[in-house]
Amino acid sequence: MFGYGVVGQGLHDVLEKSTGVRAEIRRICVKDKHKKRRLPLRYFTFDKRDILEDPEVNLVVELIDDADEAFRIVGEALSSGKNVVTANKKMVAEHLPELIRLQQDSHTSLLYEGAVCGAVPIIRNLEEYYDHEWLGSVRGIFNGSTNYILTRMYKDGLAYTDALQEAQEQGFAESDPWLDVSGMDATYKLSIIIEHAFGLNIRPEDIFHLGITGISNHDIRYAAEKKMKIKLVPYAGRVGKNSLTAFVLPRFITGEKQLYQVDNEYNGVIVEAAFAEKQFFFGKGAGGHPTGSAVLSDISANAYDYAYEYKKRRQTRNFTYTTDVNLNVYFRYLNPEDRALLEFTDISETCSGREYSYIIGKINLRELMEKSEQLNQKSVSVINLGDKPT
Template structure:
């Protein structure tokens, strides 16, 4: 028999509204007792007495046993989550930055207080990747987890490659549709997929890694010359996070734009869709596809966590408990395309080898192999205006 959940919800934006729409159509033994919102004057679609600006109305209410946290501010979300877990309330969150940054501390708090924090909605919208890594791949040796984790940048790239739109037009359209924020840096700069990658790495490999230590370069420096190069070579460009185990139980993590062949499985993940590609020793290659942005897709993942709490579900973090620990490494060499403006920049970057150089009136590029640590060390140089770096798969 499932237990009744009395819910206090922080935030009533796109995902909160999407979640409420889904809940009211079903008989799930759930009740949302209170919403805490930032703006008291905003017109709401629900009765005014359901809303308050006081967090204590939820956190101090003994009847509320479940907190759903759907706000943007990562530090405020962390304080809410910490207080709720400490006071015996379970929490469902979709805040990837908060979870990626504070995961180890949050796991310790749960263990101490016997509470549960679930966050399927924080990673890849409607795709149940966390639950699969926890349950299905719990004993599986994973070679890599990669994919398209950010619907906004993927939407922009789809418009560029499928409809010949330029970057600025595609970005504006993504913003108009609510797929990208007014300040799109989190998405197009690769920060959003980096937070998701840190969470995935924890469930896939049992490592806690501060997101600040993971390299992320985005698509915000993408230029017409790069798009032309991709078309000539029959490539598409996708923004792809990668978690990959290499020799000696080391794991590499990074987020980079990649040139991929049109027959690659990720080449056909378009618009706001996300795709997760898992390569495992025994199960071989498996692929998950689903909507990664929007109120109802993310709302459905949050709801799946809420309903799991009716049966006292919690993540077990089995990979963290295994004796065969893996370590994070940035010593990894791969092939890249690097477009640059200033010859001095190229002279200051150590490529392991260069196989192709191109000069024209309007741009220059090299194709070569480079070590991940070198990109991290020279990141500001590599990513300054006029330069663009992408991996070639």
């Protein structure tokens, strides 16, 4: 095992309390030689070769917070014939085609249920349960830390920075919280989900994402007045017969929607399928024990030689990715000159106030992508109203 932080210790706990899983941790590789550990020192090593070159090790569990080093570890392990379980979504999303090739070449298996929505079993369900089902869209709340922050801002009026600090103290945030709040973490998960739901590899940098750093108490009040909440909602869905679009944006959620009840560090995933119709998965999306439980499920699956087959790849010939779609959004700004930042094709509502102003209208996703940098720098927010992209 690599890493003994929030998830590593969580896995150790659940492994100790679980019966029937045929697994034993032989060695744990960590980085900091001076850190106090809950286990005797003889379990630990600081040299990755002690694990990677040990012929007795048949499974490597990678749970470190450094995606580049994780990729080197996972690459070496797979190349030398060892199966791998990981919870590192950044590493998986950034290298998925290469990781698939490595598995095929070395006849090994890489499993990563814990990387996507913590304890919510979504990857294996997309891969197995929906293997022949035509999926229309997958969306939801994929990031526990931002959901915790938005919940605390909405329910308790906390300022954004205080809510973020709390999320970090609770162990829900990534070591680098920018990955969470910028929407990048949700984008990595969406990219992995797209591979298993639609058989396309869309690189994270090709998916438009806007996180929650621009969400102000004005937006939260606006939502509350209309009995809505704001959630960070990644979306991937078909447009017409042969195209798929995807993006990560904050979204207003009305009271009758399933995602309205998904608060704090919980995650929710909605899968729309042709015959099964709408299905909703709900569970803890972060934290040591929930994520440890997902990792343990992969360890158990490894014991019966389970490997992803990436079945949807075979079903999606002539399927293309498009960002040429229109979204209905709310655009809030403080400075009048920021009004010209976005070009709307259709405006249904405007409001100019002393404290803030907003526009509701249709905008092309490409326009949002082009303005991504400015949107992140200015005191503005863009919130999706949730209509189907057209």
